[in-house]
Amino acid sequence: MANKTGNQEKTYIFDDPKNIKRVLWGLYFVCGLTVLLDFVIHRHVDHPLEAVWGFYCIYGFVACVILVLIATEMRKVLMRKEDYYDE
């Protein structure tokens, strides 16, 4: 909906911080749900590690944190100016 004054822009869904909060709470809820379902659904296990409770939850979270932390360290070594190759 365009504002009557014309020079003010229409507000979009994520302009409201409440909606961002809602998305985040939705994510937390889904994460909690998948953990709870781990008790309910019998998982067929192909590898002993999979039998560890919440293995995929922990692995997914830890993998991403490690990924980002290593990548941040790599940046210190690898990052150059944007026109590095143009010089």
Added chain:
Amino acid sequence: MSSFGSIAPFLIFYVGAALVAVTAGHVRSAIMLLTPVVGALNLYAMAADFNATFALFDYSLIVVRVDKLSTLFGYLFHLAAFLGIIFSLHLNDRMQQVTALLYAGSALGAVYAGDLLTLFLSWEMLAITSFFLVLARRTERAFSAGMRYLIIQVLSGVLLLAGTVVIGYTTGSFAFDKMTLEGLGPTLIFIAFGIKCAFPALHNWLTDAYPESTPSGTVFLSAFSTKVAVYAFARGFPGTELLVYIGATMAMFPIFFAVIENDLRRVLSYSLINQVGFMVCGIGIGTSLAINGAVSHAFSHVLYKSLLFMSMGAVLYRTGKMNGSDLGGLYKSMPWTTVFCIVGAASISAFPLFSGFVSKSMVMYAAIKEGHPFVWLALLFASAGVFHHAGIKIPYFAFFAHDSGIRCKEAPLNMLIAMGLTAALCIFIGSYPWWLYSMLPYPVDYAPYTWAHVLTQCQLLFFSALAFVWLQLRGLYPPELPSTNIDVEWTYRKMLPAFVTAVRRVVRQVTDRIRREGGQIISTASNRIEALASQTGILGSTWAISTTAMWILILLTGYIFIFYI
């Protein structure tokens, strides 16, 4: 004139390209759209074991060899070409449109090649036609990236030819069938395939050139070259154990680069290598489940990767920007593109009901079953990582994140149609995988939709998302910065030129010194000789008779002495 159903698939595209070159406007668009349709009908009419040979001197070249593997890739390439053509219909760029068709045709030529010589010819045509797609951006950066791209692609072709010649000489046959990685010939061919497949350390041509192409050029590029290499490995080296470890490495290392890369199409190029890693790994495992996984993953990959490159292409087309640091908040201006990008992101991340879910898991399951637990863990890490950088980072930094203030028009209609169709296919394959499964080279005995698989995949992905949120909120996530990250290309773009410059400097110093000091040495020497021969010099002066007689006596004595011993 051969009848329908027995035309070499590449020929239809080459004829289409020739017609596109001499037409314009709606006629050209119609020809471009019809080419893959006619091609697909030709494939449909083709007998399941059709072979077409062509005599060249003493050799008969198998230009078309039809079996389940080539047919699957054949249809895939027709589909990818069709979608790419719709995406590029707004263009009025003859060079780009002609080379796009030639490029797709060359990929078909390679996939249907029954012998190594035909494969080599298609391989080189792929290199040359795709080179023009890189150039099509018509910037200086694109030109130099294109030149580097061409050199590396031609190198791959030369290795393939050398390997072909060695194999032809030792075995007397050019047949392109399963090989073992022993001896010079197969090794050369393995490396040639490896270059095109973007093996670790041989990968940089891809991340260098693809992001420099046009919005639609990259869509074509992402679909064909590497997948031709995947096909070539599936045909030539299935079950080669080395490929398992190469594949796992390919799946792992690009995700680190993708996290810190700013150019979003370069992020996608890194994730392309990561996804091809899964395929290479499956081919290396080599069981029917693993090969099915690799091939079906190639199929879903071409679609979702095209979709992601299309959405980024649309952003580039509308905003002229591609760096994460310049973009953000575009969901306001390009809502449809945002939705399609998210479908592509969900597919590459292998969310249930999206295409990656039904194909990638076959490779991972095969890795466990065949006793590669560490490879399995690496692939699992790569699965979490790909969601992180392609699934979240791409849509987040382009369409959400902080509002960049850019307000533009939604993508053109033809782009939206192309993205919509591709997105629909991604969801169709993910929700109804049995259509894809029925085309795979081996009978499929795999059920993707078990409660356990859906749950574990959701756990992996949602907790990866949670990690992203946590890192963002804690300020630990590396911000998008205008930057270049050095990769293997540093060796040939910086180190090698620096080395050459250093060598030239040393050579110049040495030659300068020789020129300078050499002149002095010569003039000093000639002065001394002159002095010796002058009237006061030892040779030029007049000697007394007695002295001369004594010298003659000494010389003659010496002579007699030497004569008698």
